[in-house]
Amino acid sequence: MADLISDNLNMVFTTPAGESVHALKDVTFTLKKGELLSVLGPSGCGKTTLLNIIAGFLRPTGGSISLDKNEIDGPGVERGMVFQQGALFEWLTVAENVDFGLRMRGASGKDTAKKVEEWLEIVGLQGFGNVPTYQLSGGMQQRVALARCLINDPDVILMDEPLGALDALTREKMQSLVLKIWKETGKTIMIITHSVEEALLLGERLFVMAPRPGRLHKEYRLPFAEWGLDQDLRDVKNNEQFGQNREEILAMIWNMEEEIMGKAS
């Protein structure tokens, strides 16, 4: 039910110079409903390309990808997106940003107002409805972006380095929020990040991707997201197993980077 199935996905770009770049090669995986997946990899490994294909902004050059047995063919409300910088509409207030999707689909004012209130409370922004978004801090903007995406009740939530631009403290609070939302809504969530700690913490499953061509390199199944639901996040991070996994993955990515640098020089 409502699984995200990627079958032999291939993506080849042609650069203006005429060279072809294999951004994704034979990517095959199945993401079950309610799973929390984090994707990690050095820059250029195709993780953002993969996310854009799932979101429907790009069409793959080979293979197929489907959600709930429907082939993905363009952007859709059932796949919500959260961007690195929030991508909020700064000419609208917080509430107008949050109910943007509902308004675009013709929902009436009264119902949406109530929903907006609920979601602002969940992300911790109650009372901020009439504030212009450009007056918010980075962390608050990401909360608005989360609420804007969740109010549409998507099946899958796609996050493209959502916490990359935040300071350490805000970042940790937001990580808790993501875990809380995952638990309370039971949504399928896919997070792209290049922080190893964040990937371990926000991934029931973790894909490490490798570059040139972009492909799935290794998959982990991890307990830390479950732990993080009721434990302090710092305790989880201080856990011995967490440390081992972190060092292993860091070494793996380090090697990939060195390989690229070696090839380049």
Next chain:
Amino acid sequence: MDTSPRGLIVGFLFIALLATLVWTYLHGRKIIATEKTDAVFGNPERALGGYHWVIAGVSTVLLFWLFFSWDAARSYFPRAANELCQVAKVTSALNPIRSAFPIETRLLRGTQLLARDARQLDDLEAQLETLSVSDADRAELQNSVDTLRTMLVSMASTDNLGDDTKAAISDVANQIKTVTANLSSANYPENIDSAEMEAGLAQPGWGRGTTEIPSLPASPRGFKFDAAATELQAIAQTFSGIRNTGPVFESNLAAVQAQLDVIEESPDVLDDEALDARDRFVKNLGKIAKRIDDGKLFPAQALNPIEDAVIGIEQAKRDEQGGLLWIDRLAMPSGTIVAGNTACSEQGSGRWLPKPSDTVATLARIANPNIGYKNIPLLWYEMRPAGELLAMIIPDWVADLVPGDYPRHDENGNVPDNFKSKVLNVATGDYSTFNLPVPIGHIWDSVVRVVIGLFLGILLGVPLGLFMGLSRFAKGFFDPMIELYRPVPPLAWAPLILTIFGIGDDGKIFLLFMVAFAIMVISARTGATGTQLSKIHAAHSLGASSRQIIRRVILPNSLPEILTGIRIAIGVCWGTLVAAEMLAGTTGIGFVENVARKQSDYETIWMTIILLGLLGLIFDLIMRWVINRTIPWRGKG
């Protein structure tokens, strides 16, 4: 002090502005003394605030204007212009005498004449060899040149100066000295005619009547200079009549003329070109002979008595002016008052920089709707039937679309009404209704033209610009059309467009539309191109359609560029409109300025300049307000 209201206001304002300048300076010093000390040089925060300097700046501009337009001078010394006018009469009467001496020029006039004529004779002698004339003629011409040169030299010699000429020179010098003595004496002229005195006092004040400066003397000092000027005019005439000639001189000159005449009459055995060259040579030689005949070349020291007398009377003139001289130097900067043939006028900045009080008076006069400019008020209203206003919106062809025919006259000569004719009456406003006030006038016409042109430009330019920012086809297809006409200065289009559309509003509005359209297309295109991809992606995944994305994301995201474009377009449109109104038209601010230019009406020219500045400022303030209200998020996304 001028005690008319205008004069009093100017006098008070001048003092008040000076006091304001002092106050702002002291206030600024006080602020600096109490300011936080962490403001280092280069910190842009140091430029914040300081509104007292705005007051200082405005005061400085007004002070300069009052000062350099001589408005302050007129307020404090209203009679000075009339007295300086009498002084100027003396100066202009002395001019013919003074110009003979190196007082305001480098060289004595005689030296100048001698040097020039000698050089020209040398040049002609050099040409003589190449002239193709008979040897006899050449010898004759050489003879003429030699005679003229001898005469020139002889005129510079004291030995050849005739006794009667010497007497005339000393007579003129003595006459000038008499006038000098008169000028310095306390009771000169001996009796002032009371009728003349009354006539002088009855003249309108400085800048009040139709003439700029009253020219009849009105004070004892004025009468003194006026009388001296009259005497000096006669003396100058006598001086002009003195010629350095004698019997030998006359006969020599007659011989040269005879020689030249003979050569001119000699048979034309030459070809045309050579003939021309000979005639030109003879003509030039004749000119020099004529100048020598004028007798204005005197021995270097012969005119010394007159020169001394002129220097003496100049000194007496300065002494007699007293305080007037200082008023002229200090209160009437960069210029002075000069006397022409029959009247006096201001020269320098007092002439081309109108006095603020006069400019305001002109504005007040023209702003009166009963006077206006060329019978059209600046800005007023008119009661027009409401039906006429409605008819401007309804096109006449609406009536043509109604089924049936227009009525024809019947046997009795009546024209019956039918439905179609009634619709036509509505469309043309031909029925009686109540009246509504409608704005009219030069300012209104200019503003309406700008607003309509701008509105059309925005209405069509913004959608096309957005389309070009989003579509490869639109960008490629429309780019050449816009880029071909846009770089052409709008004024270069004006003659063509005004010729096609005529001098009415259509041509100007179309020209402004062209200007605004190109600017709006480019700014909307820049705005659309600059939309962040992630925002469009976000809108897509939130379920927005293409139309909704344009309307709700791309358009608001382009607003900063569009509004900036409008602000620029307003400025360019104003410039273009004024120029277009100057080229052709019967109303508008540019028209007023152009008519004023043709009449050298400086007050009205400056009034239109100030009006245009104010209107531009109002437009810009409105745009700034709109920008602050609609896009407070600019630069913060």
